[in-house]
Structure formats: structure tokens, C-alpha cells
Amino acid sequence: MKKGHRPSAPASGRPRLWGKHAVTAALANPERTIRHVWGTRDALAALDLPPVVPITRAEVADLGRLVPNDAPHQGIVIEVDPLEDIWLGDLLEQGRDDRRPLLVLDQVTDPHNVGAMLRSAAAFDALGIVTQDRHSPPESGTVARAASGALEFVPWVRVVNLARALDEIGEAGFWRIGLTGTAKKTLAETLGQTRPCLVMGAEGEGMRQNTEAHCDELAKLPISPRIESLNVSNAAAIALYAAQVRG
Template identity: 70%
Template sequence: MAKRRKAKQRDARHPRLWGRHAVEAALANPARRFRKIWATHEALAELDMPEGLPVEIAGVQDLARHVPHDAPHQGIVAEVEPLEDIAIEDLLDGAADGRPLVVLDQVTDPHNAGAIMRSAVAFDALGIVTQDRHAPPESGALAKAASGALEILPWCRVVNLSRALDQMADAGFWRIGLAGETDMTIGEALGPAKVALVLGAEGEGLRPNVAQHCDALARLPISDRMESLNVSNAAAIALYAAREGNGS
């Protein structure tokens, strides 16, 4: 069984998930622990709730006080324990089947990170690796954007991303950093090895030290009429290219 590091309270509070899809996904995750659920009668009637969960009936206006302003709670809010971290060694131990890894270098926006998680699950990625800092914590916004992927995608948080990239190389991964200023395309950079796709924050891109720990820097072959793509869109295209390049 994979070893997991103890979960950390990065934002000094327990995450609150909202919306039917996010809460349903959390309910289906045996590793998720619930502290409390607030819901309307109508929302509860549409969910298959396990027995023993602490549930409080609440009105729509009451629910709005438990989430950020204008969050689409759809009649249900859940306060949960953060998921336990996965050690990088355990994540890499499961890499024998050739599935790609997604590595995020200081992508801090929860909507982008959540959308990348969703694409990672859609294209059967092995998992996602972020820094322990400079990455979004678990939150309702992240879970909403991930559309259930938060509960099923292995997520490894590391202190030193460059050291983690070295460990990926030792595990046989070909590390491709996405960068717009290089001539090589993603298709040209792909090879027979397992792939780790490394993406940097919008605007800043990959940090120099992280780029130096990549085996190749590659760009997406987009039209000259568009300077760049949103990082979550770029991740989805790169994951598709990696899957096609691997013959999946």
C-alpha cells in the first residue's frame, strides 16, 4: 500500500466543498473524511448519503454564509478534512504503465489548477506534482473546476520541484517543459520514454532552475495570430499529444 504523508493545514482551516458534483465525488472517495454537511431538503433527496454523516438542514440563504460570495452551492456544502499527501516515491512506484505525469511550477490559480486536474484524469495521467508552496490548497473553487478529479487524481506536493524532477528522471521519465520561446514542438520532443509534462505559471512561465531540470523545452504549434494559450488549455493539448505519441 502506498505510503502517504500526513495532511497539512496550509490555510489554517478545513476545506469547504460546494455544488452537487464536487460533493458527490467526495462522497464516493473512501479516503475523504467529512466534518459536516449543510444541505437543503431538496439537495439531500437527490443524493445517496451514507449513514452517520453529520448533516444539518439549511436554507439557501444560510448556505450562502458558508461559502464565498456568489459560489454556486446548488443547495449543499460540505466541510472536509484535507486529503493526505502522496509521497513522490510512491507516485513514481506506480509509473510502470507509461502514463504521463503533470508537473505544475507555481500555477497558483485554483480554476486553472482544477481544470488541469480534470484534463489529467480525462487523459489518464499518472498524477499531478506541485510545490508544497506556491500552489492552490484544496478548496471549493479548486474542486468545482476539477469537476470530481480532485477526489481521484493522485496529487503529490513536494518542497523542492527541481529535486522531484531529478527523481522523475531516475524513474525513467522524459521531462518536457512547455515554453513558447523554443523552436521544438511538443510532437518533436516526445520520445519512447515515459513523459513528465512541466508547465509554468501564466505570464512568468517556467522558472529558469526548473527549465534546466527538463530534458527538452517544447512549444505548442499554435497560429502566429495568438501569442499563447491559457495554461489549462495548454495542459490538455500536451496531454493529448503525449497519449497519441505513446500510441494509446
């Protein structure tokens, strides 16, 4: 790129990903279509790039114009097609014979939080995450960077109606546990030997009443009274860990 040239906006519907972990994971994902790569000389030399993908060598300042608010791109930016939709029924079928937890997010819209929860879902071997399509962030570089590569391999299902999705999840044999600070039981007391579906509400507002009504049980994390609540992504990580290590 010539110095001072501002790249054109991304094509409609195509997210841009940046940072070494997010880009490396996308390049390694056979389900991901890469449309363009921009990078510094050193960053490009360190990657195994598909020969058919257009590649533009760029300076650090030029890359900063490709990402929002000069995000930490680490010398590499790619433009990609969004991943194919995953159907809830297919995901539930995949997890039919195991006890891996499923994570459901009720109107969690912050892309940093969703990305962090994708990362935790990968770390603790969750079956996947489920969000409502109108009240969750789209695929983006922010989600991908916070997920540290997990966006490429943790199944992310988007549904139209979360209540109906919870009905389907319950019919598939999952015990739907809604996390809320007002619950009487702790998460450890509710997990038992269930196939847990952990339901998390938006930070601040928590779960909507209709979402709570579609849970089998409500539970809380036993945090100190000196702290009112946890960030939703931190709470999700703790809940997924608890589901992983239960007896």
C-alpha cells in the same frame, strides 16, 4: 438554519466543497472524511449520505454564506478533512510499468487553473500532478469545483523543492519536457516513445530558469501567430491529449 443566521467560519485546515460533482465525488471517496453536510431538502434527498455525518438542512441563501462570494453551490456544501499527503516516490512506483504522463506545475497558483488541470489529468489518464507546496493553492471548494470530481482520485503530490523532485522523476525514467513558447521543437517532435513528464510554468511568467534547467528538452505547442499564448490549463489539456494519442 434560521433565516439571517451567518454560519461560523470553517474549522482551521478543513476545506469546504460545494456543487454536485465535487460533493458526490467526495462522498464516494473512501479516503475522504466528511465532517458536516449542509443542503437544501431536494439536494439532500438526492445524495447517499453517511449516517454518522452531521447534516443541516438549509435554505439557498444560507448556503451562499458558507461559500466565498456566493459561489454556485447547487444546494449542497460539505466540510471535509484534507486528503492524506501522497509521496512522490510512491506515485513514481505506481507508474513504473506504464507510459502515462506526469504533469508538473511550476508555481501555478490560480485554483481555477489547478482544478481544470486535475480534470484534464483525469480525462487523459495522467499518472498524477506534482506541485511545489508553497506555490500552489490548497485544497478548496474552488479547486474541487473546477476539477469536477477529479480532486478525489487524481494523485496530487506536493513537494518542498521542485528541482529535486524533477531529479527524482528523471531518475525514475521519465523524459522531462518543459512547455515554453520559445522552444524550437514542437511537443509532437519531442514525445516519441518516452514516458513523458510535462512541465508547465505559471501563466505569464512561464517556467523559472532553474526548472527549465532540470528538463531534458523544451517544447512548444504549434499555435497560430495571431495568438501570443494559451491559458495554462488549456495548454496542459492539449499537451496531455498529445501524450495520449501519440503513435
